[in-house]
Amino acid sequence: MKNPNTFTHHLPIEKSGVCLMALMQHHLADILNKEKGNDKFIHLYNIGAYWVAFEQSACQLSRVYPQCAFSLFRVKDSPNYIVMTSIRQEDLSSCFRKHIVCKDEQGYKVLMASPLPAGEFHQWHIQAVRDTL
Numbered sequence: 001m002k003n004p005n006t007f008t009h010h011l012p013i014e015k016s017g018v019c020l021m022a023l024m025q026h027h028l029a030d031i032l033n034k035e036k037g038n039d040k041f042i043h044l045y046n047i048g049a050y051w052v053a054f055e056q057s058a059c060q061l062s063r064v065y066p067q068c069a070f071s072l073f074r075v076k077d078s079p080n081y082i083v084m085t086s087i088r089q090e091d092l093s094s095c096f097r098k099h100i101v102c103k104d105e106q107g108y109k110v111l112m113a114s115p116l117p118a119g120e121f122h123q124w125h126i127q128a129v130r131d132t133l
Contacts, residue, residue: 019047
């Protein structure tokens with residue numbers, strides 16, 4: 001994966017959308033590849049005023065921080081939605097206190113989480129899509 005730090009600095013809130021688009025345009029395939037079979041880590045990506053997580057990491061983040069915001073995305077040639085959760089920069093410290101930080105870079109963090117029980121991600125994903133639509 002390309003270095004996520006190339007476009008993630010403490011940017012004003014209005015720049016978060018631009019950072020998110022750049023993250024998805026340049027790194028989404030690598031991000032989704034990391035999420036396949038991921039049942040015990042939360043991969044977080046900085047987009048300025050927010051940190052975002054995708055798919056299994058999004059599920060884990062929503063378990064840790066139920067107030068996180070949900071978003072859905074569709075990717076060309078895929079019939080399924082991608083679920084993303086986000087947490088404000090200032091709220092992230094509460095997650096750090098509860099989890100082991102495996103990687104701590106300026107624009108990318110990995111937190112260890114409790115393993116997801118079999119089937120929980122699939123059910124969560126279906127419900128997240130229903131609730132968000």
